[in-house]
Amino acid sequence: LGKEIVYYDEVESTNSIAKELAGKYPEGTIVIAETQKKGRGRMGSDWLSLPGGIWFSVILKPSIPLEYVAKMTLVAGLAVTKAMRDLGVDARIKWPNDVLINGKKVCGILTEVDAEVEQVEHVILGIGINANVRLNEFREDIKENSTSIEAELGEPIDRISFIKDLLFQLEQEYIKFKTQQFSNVVSEWISLSDTIGKKVTVTTPTKITEGKAVGITDRGALLILTDNNVKEEIIAGRCRYIK
Ligand code: BTN
Structure with a gap:
């Protein structure tokens, strides 16, 4: 390069x-x-x-x-x-x-x-x-x-x-x-991630997901474990940490 x-x-x-x-x-x-x-x-x-x-x-x-x-x-x-x-x-x-x-x-x-x-x-x-x-x-x-x-x-x-x-x-x-x-x-x-293990809200144009960031999937999406114990994959969005 x-x-x-x-x-x-x-x-x-x-x-x-x-x-x-x-x-x-x-x-x-x-x-x-x-x-x-x-x-x-x-x-x-x-x-x-x-x-x-x-x-x-x-x-x-x-x-x-x-x-x-x-x-x-x-x-x-x-x-x-x-x-x-x-x-x-x-x-x-x-x-x-x-x-x-x-x-x-x-x-x-x-x-x-x-x-x-x-x-x-x-x-x-x-x-x-x-x-x-x-x-x-x-x-x-x-x-x-x-x-x-x-x-x-x-x-x-x-x-x-x-x-x-x-x-x-x-x-x-x-x-x-x-x-x-x-x-x-x-x-x-x-x-090297600052995000994995933290409580987050991720906002996309269509929804807001709240839970714990637990991993990255094979297609590069963030994996969130929500409070209802459901795993959600989010491919792009704005991430905020919850204190
Ligand atoms: C972000 O965090 O929102 C992304 C910022 C990206 C900024 C860089 S500076 C060089 C390149 N040219 C632009 O207009 N934006 C990117």
Whole structure:
């Protein structure tokens, strides 16, 4: 990954550009920008891209059925978490793919596909990391639950070498995803998970499920044991912890 790098000082969203370029550029192309004016988050939210962060998108062409895309999201979260742990911070994954340090969000991942077709051609992994971001720059509404690598480590990181390690980790996980059983990804994901074992509510456009997060299924869904002792599988949604 990263043999081809498309760099911009400023863009609206690296994911939008990566989507446009996906047909013309090879698999593994990175679209990276110093700042984003209209960074996009999951479920239609906006994404604040403060100076010092790392904002990029990876173009992948795995040629998988649409239902596998949730798995790719877990793969990306795992790779980012591993790269952060290489820096010496205790990064953990909150389902589906937020990376947390000390319970606060440091990275978000937005996985997008070329179209809602049965067989996906392009997967865009959009990764946003609060690397060398100052905590006092966060907007009031996200201040409480957000952090940066710099704040947690007590010093700024070398963004270039971190990105190199991150792309290496991502490539490794992507190869494993394509060549090994998914249960290998799942067991590693679970070992670095912040969510498994916690009481959660997961909101999807059609329902709200409450219970204990007990596992990840073979198709990459979160398994919840509800208070009525029923197991429910949720493939995508917004997850909140219940105190
Ligand atoms: C989320 O947690 O809601 C996902 C945030 C994803 C942000 C990244 S930054 C690079 C890429 N470009 C975007 O517009 N979004 C993703």
